[in-house]
Amino acid sequence: MDEETFERVRAVVESIPNGRVLSYGDVAALAGLRSARLVGRILSEDGADVPWHRVLRSDGTVATHLREQQLTRLRAEGVLADRDRVPMRRYRWSPAP
Template sequence: MNEELHERIRDLVRAIPPGHVSTYGDIAAMAGASTPRLVGRVLREDGHDLPWHRVLRATGVPAPHIVRRQLELLRAEGVLADGDRVDLRRYRWSG
């Protein structure tokens, strides 16, 4: 991945406002990335200073290894989940 794409992904994640979420696929499409997996890679390797918790799977469900922490952070911003699923129709940010 080139540096320009990396920074576009970071900028888009940073732009998701509190109280909203986006999906890995949404961010990938906006950034021009070939796959949503690149968004996950950026967040995993260089996302500690970003609101990573606002990025979800296409189903509105966090990844299993971070589900509790992610839903806790989202809840603090007013994003409520039904079980482990966030209603994307209600909370989705489209840039």
């Protein structure tokens, strides 16, 4: 995987506003990638300094192994989960075309 791909994903994640979220698939589409899993891999390898917590599964659930940390960060930004699921219709960010 090349550095340009990493940077495109990081740029999309950095652009998600406070209090908003995207799915891994949304990030992939905006970064010009076909794979949501690739976004997850990139964030796990090189995402500590970007707002990774704003990226969720398509159903609004959070990363299992980072559940408490991710939900805490989202709550601090005003994103409220119903149990462990963020209502995507309410919080999904729609970037301007």
